[in-house]
Amino acid sequence: MDKSGKKNRREFLFTASYTVGAVGLGATIWPFIDQMNPDSSVKALATTEVDISQIEPGKAITVLWRGKPVFVKRRTPEEIADAKKVKLESLKHPEKDEDRVKKEEWLVMLGICTHLGCVPLSNKGEYNGWFCPCHGSHYDTSGRIRKGPAPTNMEVPKYEFVDNNTIKIG
């Protein structure tokens, strides 16, 4: 074998060694990074059932789901009408009210401001929906962002009506 062949073989061995070493290092580091992700016990608490029979029109309750507050609001006809008559073009994050509810009387959404995660106050703000005290975001009666630094509407979680008086979140 000539000299250049030997050199190529050596370079191949170097590259192969580095590659195996890098993959091994990555595989070793990964458990130390992934241990910080939600553990099995946190993931296990993924659904919450809520009794909504006691909620009067115009009132809302806040329940905890995955450690996060969820607003369950029974809206009045005026609030529903308010939410429906808004022109989509005037919204920062255009979503129809119909797409945000399953039954129009019930608004279920994460009570977390999409700016930096504070809990907005209900029946406050310039749109009679929610107002976030931290950095001044205003939401309407459909939980849509109307004014302030929050980029998107309050998130609607996955939920379903188990029966007329119970919803299951998650």
Place this chain on the structure above:
Amino acid sequence: MSEHTYTPSSKFGKWFNDRLPLLTLSDHLINYPTPKNLNYWWTFGGILTFCLVTQIVTGLVLAMHYVAHADLAFDSIEHIMRNVNYGWLIRYIHANGASMFFLAVYIHIFRSLFYGSYKSPREIIWILGMLIYILMMATAFMGYVLPWGQMSFWGATVITNLFSAIPLVGESIVTWLWGGYSVDNPTLTRFFSLHYLFPFIILGLVVLHIWALHVPGNNNPVGIDIKKPSKDTVPFHPYITIKDLFALLIFIIIFSGFIFFSPNILGHPDNYIPANPLVTPTHIVPEWYLLPFYAILRSVPDKLGGVVLLFASLLILLALPWLDSSKVRSAVFRPVYRIFFWVLMIDVFALGYVGAMPAEGLYLLIARVGTAYYFLHFLVVLPFLSRIEKTDPLPLSISEPVFTGMPKPELMRSDNRFK
């Protein structure tokens, strides 16, 4: 570490030093030649070392009594305050110590800005210092979360949510930081672990910071290079040690004033309410030392934009030695820079003030103007000014104005400015 050769006087010392030159370090604490004109603004390095040691010692003790668990943390703090012998004292030292640490570090940084201590050949000292400063903020933030009061919880929520502004991976990063879907027990325990670790990383960086300092030696109020050792220098001990000690004494008196007479004045009453994930306090403010950056964050009506400016306002400081290319270090000889230095100072104070106020109306306007000036100062004013400014003549040595009968260099400038 330096060109000085050091020989221990005792026979054992010599034997030891030949095998491990540890005693050579002591030379840096005794004979180390220091500019003879260092003023009291130069005593804050020593004061900061004291602060770091104080935080580590008190923190070590607090960790013996504190319980890092979402259900127990708040009560364990009250246990420290009421039951543990001298627990109240140690906790108040630790809590106010953080504020005193930042007070000292801000003076230290502004001293560096005024006298140009970040300039060649001291860029690495400056960068290490900025890394220490950024780590200090991270450490203080995580420490504030540990009592698990309302401000702890919601401060942690808001600050960790900053990362959710990152496009695409933001949400996953926040979930990873939390170890769940909200700030909860996993977040608390990892913050405790890191809050314990970071001070030792800071300690390591402080060693490098001082090492890097001892290569070129101290800058000085005149900002000129000096021969070492010479008539312009004095030995570190006893001249500087005694000056540092005196300043430290004054500092400790003020520190004690906070601890014994108004231990909660720098804290927030809401943090004596246990954390409640369902209710956000009506007015969230971070600790005072983070307020200017909080004002920058809130001045932008866009989530990503605000977060980008917040991080940019810190990272821009790392580039300072290259943004300001003026060869003259001290603001004493830079008549125009001196004005802008004070403008920046006022700007940072104004940002701090509006950071504590609601983000609306006039406050928001001031925050926006203040943020704009902050970036203009570093990105436009300094690069431009350092090229066109006509600086005052520098003395040849620290001693020269004295020996040649000139008045103090600080006074000399007023005669020269209009020539």
